[in-house]
Amino acid sequence: MTGLPSDALLLIVKRDCPTCRLIEPAIHELARGPLALTVLSQDDPAFPPGLPVEDGRDLARSHRLGIEIVPTLLRLADGREAGRATGWQRAEWRGLSGLNALGEGLPEARPGCGALNVAPGMPERLRLKLGEVGIASRAIAVAEDDDEMEVAYGFGWTDGLPIVPPTDLRIVRMLAGTGRKPGEVVGLVPPNYLPCTVEKVAINAVMAGCKPEYLPVVLAVLEAALLPIFAMHGLLATMYFSGPVIIVNGPIARAIGMNSGVNALGQGNRANATIGRALQLIIRNVGGGVPGGIDRATLGNPGKYTFCFAEDESDPEWTPLSVARGIPTGRSAVTLFHGDGVTALMDQKSRTADELSRSLAMGLAGVGHPKLAEWANAILVLSPEHYAIFRKSGWRRAEIEAALRRDLMRPGASLLCGAGGVGEGIAPERAAGLVHKFHPDGLLVVRAGGRAGLMSAIIGGWSGGRLVEEVQPVSKEIEL
């Protein structure tokens, strides 16, 4: 049963639509015709005047019928929809109604207007109102006199900054950003290893300030963080500075307006800021990871609020980080790294590729401690002006990485514990020969930054990176 009458016409209009007003004479002709006509008005039950009109202001029927444009004329036959015309199309309307002289004197065609049931945000509102979608998470009623921000703080849901209150409407809108079912379990989130559903991800993404179109990225970020080799539990629990650093590659970074240019590692871009924050809120709220609890950072770093940016992929000759790490070209992906703060590497004097590689290696050698080796990983964020020096010499990713590896080899004897009057250093058995600063694949080279500035950035990695069999950066393709 469809609930629709047989052999009838159903017309959906709104007074606010100029086309609907233009075709008022034709609507009256339909009403006088042989087929029963029901007129459903989305905004004014007195329109069109002089006819019985069904009050459609609750938009429920329009929503169920999937109306996108007004006017829409439906031909019903045997209780089912037998035909549909959107906007004023005289020939089509004549066909549907069987009135061969319908609309004589009116233009042949006029486009309609957007239906109110598909106005921005309205479909989700109607889905909630009509019970088409439900939210399983516990409801927390905020008393009229209470401030929802303070309630969120009171429950300990925030990272110290205000959150966007996760209301049903915002959650349903967020869930529209993915085709995945709200009840699907994405994984077990440390440190408490509790199941996190897509719905919980959406709630925390709302709180972080994400737009629905960021949700696929947030889901991929969480899945990447939960890969055992990323060791999210250890990264959370460490006394070291580090937290997850997220690099986004591929078309989605541009589609959602991520920043890979001026101030790429800084504030001001909504996607950069909120995607990183969403991960931290999920770890906090679902996993139960809070500073002073399992998070035992001695000092931490400001990137633990959020640390997420996109790679500059504007040079077609540059191999993006994701591709270098095995993701097919042209796909969107996230890479997660265990990073602490940003260290500046200023070099305004090197003019050749070799000079610059040696210079960058000097800065990179300081990661963790200048006398430590194969102890932590690092990201080198290569700015456009520094990259231009390499590019002028014909160097791209492979040549730059090879040169840095060459320039990061140091005599073991100079790094031993106690050498140079400094207690810190490597073990005595490594005295002979050369020692590399990083494990193979332990240095991630990424391009980002504004066009001006002969400076690049080093993001040092977690001390857990010394355990190369147990802890590694991860990359994951984004499901779209």
Added chain:
Amino acid sequence: MSIVMRDPTAEIAPVARPRVKPPASLDGLTVGLLCIGKERSLEFLDRVALRLNERGIVTRRYAKPTHTKKAPVALLQRIATECQVVVEGLAD
């Protein structure tokens, strides 16, 4: 209009937040005695102070300017900084 938010956590804690547990012992703690500014509050707090001091427990005295208004933020912050336990006095 009141609003409903959805719980972002794994829902292993009850919605009603538990009160902070009182300490098992007052030994070594500083107890703040807050006079709310109403008649005879001081008389009550003097007796509490006497009893606590007899047991070697350190007390500090505070007073709201008036019982008709809530305590000023600066006073609350001072008490939170200087004490671990607070007794509010009222003796009608």
